[in-house]
Amino acid sequence: MAVPTRAPRAVRRSRRFELRATALYFVLLAVILTLVGTVVRTATAAAEHRPAWAVALVLVGTGGVVAACRRRRRISAARLARHAAGALDEATRTAAGALDTASPPPAAGPVAARTDPCGGRIDAERTVALLEPVNEVSADTGETGYEELDPTEFEQAIAELCRRDGCLDVDVVGGAGDLGADVVARTPDGRLVVIQCKQYCEANRVGSQDVQRFGGTCFTIHGADVAVVVTTSDFTAPAIEYAEQCGIVCMDGQELLRWQDGVGPRPWEPESVAG
Numbered sequence: 001m002a003v004p005t006r007a008p009r010a011v012r013r014s015r016r017f018e019l020r021a022t023a024l025y026f027v028l029l030a031v032i033l034t035l036v037g038t039v040v041r042t043a044t045a046a047a048e049h050r051p052a053w054a055v056a057l058v059l060v061g062t063g064g065v066v067a068a069c070r071r072r073r074r075i076s077a078a079r080l081a082r083h084a085a086g087a088l089d090e091a092t093r094t095a096a097g098a099l100d101t102a103s104p105p106p107a108a109g110p111v112a113a114r115t116d117p118c119g120g121r122i123d124a125e126r127t128v129a130l131l132e133p134v135n136e137v138s139a140d141t142g143e144t145g146y147e148e149l150d151p152t153e154f155e156q157a158i159a160e161l162c163r164r165d166g167c168l169d170v171d172v173v174g175g176a177g178d179l180g181a182d183v184v185a186r187t188p189d190g191r192l193v194v195i196q197c198k199q200y201c202e203a204n205r206v207g208s209q210d211v212q213r214f215g216g217t218c219f220t221i222h223g224a225d226v227a228v229v230v231t232t233s234d235f236t237a238p239a240i241e242y243a244e245q246c247g248i249v250c251m252d253g254q255e256l257l258r259w260q261d262g263v264g265p266r267p268w269e270p271e272s273v274a275g
Contacts, residue, residue, distance in 0.1 A: 146232045146256065147201060154199040155182045158230055161259060165266050167193065180214040181222050187268045194224035195267070198231035202253070206231050208238035215246045228267040230256055 043057065146154055155174045162170045167185040174182035174197065183195040196214045198206050211229060218227035228249040229235075235243070235250050243250045249267045251259065258264025 146199065146253075149199065151197070151199055154232075155197045158195060158197055159183045159185070162193070162195075179217040179221050181218070184222070187226070191225035191268060192223060193226045193228060193268050194218045194222045195228045195230055198229060198233075200231055200233040202233050205234045205236050206239055206250075207236050208242050211235075211239045211242050211246075211248060211250070215242065215248055218248065219246075226268045230267070232256065 146157065149157060151174070152172075155172045159170050159172050162183065162185040166188040168188070170183070170185040172183055180196050181194050182197040183193075185193045185195070187193055196218070198210065200206065206229065214227070214229060218224045226249065227247070228251060229243070230251045232253045234252045240250055242248075251267050255264055259266060
């Protein structure tokens with residue numbers, strides 16, 4: 001009587017071996033995901049900064065995928081190099097075409113206008129003519145439009161007149177906390193001139209309060225030998241009266257133009273101080 005044979009039992013793999021395989025699987029998966037994320041971030045950054053190279057990489061990658069799908073066809077290293085070179089050449093031509101067809105830079109907008117002392121608007125492109133020496137002064141008294149300057153430019157223009165006429169140590173000190181002094185200079189004979197600049201329109205005259213504030217600091221604070229108030233407009237009668245009492249020189253717009261043209265006295269000259 002034949003004894004039935006038992007079927008051999010399947011040998012189970014050890015539990016330890018399966019855990020190691022699973023751990024190895026997840027480690028490899030994590031490495032692959034990390035590499036994919038790095039490649040994606042690198043490709044995104046390259047696409048933002050180098051579009052032409054991004055296009056080239058895409059073309060090369062596409063060519064690689066197509067080559068991988070054709071398993072039956074062997075592709076040599078030389079053929080792959082040719083494909084890559086062609087892709088780079090095409091990307092270069094694309095980038096060059098994009099640069100050629102790029103729109104020109106936008107034209108500069110209109111220059112911002114600023115407000116003059118009378119509340120009007122003036123064009124910032126207007127420039128002030130350079131002051132010429134006394135012996136070469138132009139007869140056109142309207143060459144320098146002081147009303148069109150901003151306060152800082154007006155102070156600079158007055159300082160240039162002082163330098164032109166031989167003053168030394170000319171400095172523009174106008175600003176916050178200047179205590180009324182906008183321009184200080186030393187005359188050729190050594191006297192200290194302190195000038196306050198009032199850039200007003202013709203309808204806005206310098207009043208006595210402006211002169212009084214300047215009179216309270218020009219001599220006692222700044223130690224001026226000659227104190228001058230220069231304006232592009234005119235002075236009120238009380239302002240002139242106060243200036244005469246304190247020995248402050250008042251130079252209105254007409255006298256300023258005569259000083260510029262070299263046909264009138266400088267503010268520190270005796271006839272101007274006496275006036």
